[in-house]
Amino acid sequence: MEQAKPERGINSSWTYGLGMLAMMVPSQAFLSFYSYYYVDKLGLGLGLATLARTIYLVWDAVNQPLLGYASDRTRSRWGRRKPWLYGALPAFAAVFIGLFSVPESVAATAAEGGLALFYWFLAALVLFETASSVLWVNYGALLPELFAGAAARAKASAVQQGFQMLAILIGTAATPLLFQRLGFGGMSFVYAAVFLVCMLAFLRRLREPPESRLQPPLPFLQAFRITLSNRNFWIFHLANSFAQTVNGLLSSMIPFYAKYALGIPESQVSLLLASVFVPVIPLVAVWYVVARRLGGLRSWRLALIAYGVSAAPLWFAQSLGGGIAAGICIGFGLAGFLVTPAVLSGRIIDLDAERTGRRREGVYTAVGGFITRSSGLLSAAAFWIVGLALGYRSGADPGPNPELTFRVLISLVPIGLLALSVAISLLYREEKEEPHDQPQAHPEL
Structure with missing residues (x-):
């Protein structure tokens, strides 16, 4: 029929x-x-x-x-x-x-x-x-x-x-x-x-899909034990947590970077923010093509590398124009990090379903989300440590070299964090090669 x-x-x-x-x-x-x-x-x-x-x-x-x-x-x-x-x-x-x-x-x-x-x-x-x-x-x-x-x-x-x-x-x-x-x-x-x-x-x-609701669920303790003993799950989310910290630093440090490193007025900060986030909208199409051709693991690693490299121009920018050019560069890396993790995360869940006979997207999404949200603490710690080391206390007491403080926070710290993410990603063991153009497996009801 x-x-x-x-x-x-x-x-x-x-x-x-x-x-x-x-x-x-x-x-x-x-x-x-x-x-x-x-x-x-x-x-x-x-x-x-x-x-x-x-x-x-x-x-x-x-x-x-x-x-x-x-x-x-x-x-x-x-x-x-x-x-x-x-x-x-x-x-x-x-x-x-x-x-x-x-x-x-x-x-x-x-x-x-x-x-x-x-x-x-x-x-x-x-x-x-x-x-x-x-x-x-x-x-x-x-x-x-x-x-x-x-x-x-x-x-x-x-x-x-x-x-x-x-x-x-x-x-x-x-x-x-x-x-x-x-x-x-x-x-x-x-x-x-x-x-x-x-x-x-x-x-x-x-x-x-109807098949997802026909499978009997795992008991509570067994469900979390299997999830937390998944080696690739931990590697993937630990690497992402360091990369996610870079996202937080970008959003929170740009106003400081604009003031102390670029010397531009507050009225132009929105232009700098737009230079980072607006290009992401068309650039996600580029990373879709990359992920489709390379598959989840290789495209994810490439995105982490590109994100780290794209943070370098922020160190050298000296004016609004240079800041906008650097913002567009890091927007390319950000687009890759936003697109590619979902491909590999889905693969981790697929392999778990093969082993357990159950689709458990909810547990994996929730536990993984909690791990990556720890990046907020890393971002706050980076701000505190770098500020303390270079003498920045507040706007009233910016210390001897606030320009260096925020160039380090918006460029060198992200490069270091993303280098750590790449190193952790190399520990990921691919169990099977995924088909790059596999059609959607769930027909409409």
């Missing part, structure tokens, strides 16, 4: 990328402006804000692996991931609005020394992190499940990262315009609406 023609757009890479746009726009606005809103606008003490952030990070470390395991165990007529994604939609939108819509009576307590604003902030952070984790774990688990083979995964990852860069630009550049006109509360309603519309459009075109 001839198989029915798949409905247009079902499980396409563009549909999958729309989910990234939906989640990343409010997430980027959150990451960029929640501290500014609570600390600068509402007057929450920096110590209390740091305490809430610490609790938030601890909860994030605990809940992600548990959510991944629960998602893998889910059995429903709609699949494993869709029930979780649909269930988290209203919670994410509501909590995002609540995060940026603090009642005046609560905000006023900060000036009086009360703790009501702190409790509101803490509750909003924990709830937002929980809803976000449900979304990100299940969304991330879908890529290796829906797209089989290096070619399909490279394309899906490239499209996904293009949407991510677009969302970062929207969440960073459009947010100040929105809260200046509508206030932070109005901004949160706009982004919540964008999230719901785009996410529902994505979910309507999502069909999970």
